[in-house]
Amino acid sequence: MYLMAEPAAQTVALAESLKSLGLTKYEALVYIALLQASEATATEIHEISGVPRASVYPVLERLSQKQLVSVSNTSPRRFNPERPDDAIESLLSSVEHDAARAKTTLNRIYSQSVRRARGDQELIWSIHGGDHIRLRLLEMLQAADESVRIIFYWDHLKGELVERLLSLKKEVKIDIITDGWSGPVQGQINVLVKAPPMEIQREPVTNWQAGCVFIVDKKKAMVVMGSKDEGFTALYSESVGFVRFFTMYWNFFLNWG
Secondary structure, three states, X not given: OEOOOOOHHHHHHHHHHHHOOOOOHHHHHHHHHHHOEOOEOHHHHHHHHOOOHHHHHHHHHHHHHOOOEEEXXXXXXXXXXXXXXXXXXXHHHHHHHHHHHHHHHHHHHHHHHHHHHHOOOOOEEEEEOHHHHHHHHHHHHHOOOOEEXXXXXXXXXXXXXXXXXXXXXXXXXXXXXXXXXXXXXXOOEEEEEOOOOHHHHHOOOOOOOEEEEEEEOOOEEEEEEEEOOOXXXXXXXXXXXXXXXHHHHHHHHHHOX
16 A cells, blocks of 8 residues: 655655665665655556566665665565664665774865875975964974974964863973963973064054964974964965974074073
């Protein structure tokens, strides 16, 4: 016995939702048809779903493999759908598993490609916008193995920066040159407070240009420049020359009286 078929528009919308969970159009239509029928045969499913008769059995076989359909041992065979709650949970689990596997593989491909592409080239990357810079910076710091050197004048990120630094491995040596520091100095962080030049001090806080340098493991460097009014831009590189130049810049500030 058939239940009343769902309106065509609703069936199409449901099929699109199920496609986003990994089903094909025909698989989605057959599963929806099964929810509207009681122990339907392949012929009945064809009539309800509109899926071509020749495609119904292959589709039912795939749905059975995905544990969305059970099959009777009668002749003709009859098919029942799994409960929607269980079916959706199963599909979500499969999507999450596939996504995790794809993420691992893609990251491996990406890291190998980056290493091959860089080689001995002196590549310097431009990064624009505070949010993009922040994410790339925090990712760069998290990968530190030996040392982090920072010249820092970017107040609104200071709390998050310190939190990320404190999460690094204990053997990572962290040195910060900044214009001011409030609160205790924690963990393996060493702070050297140096006031900015007088011409910067005279400027209103909302207008002066911020300049920050980050050097990780003496192999990677990021330089951030900009202002609250005009936005921020960063340069990032792992080139030897770029890192060496800003290491010299770091040493200049370190020895600046």
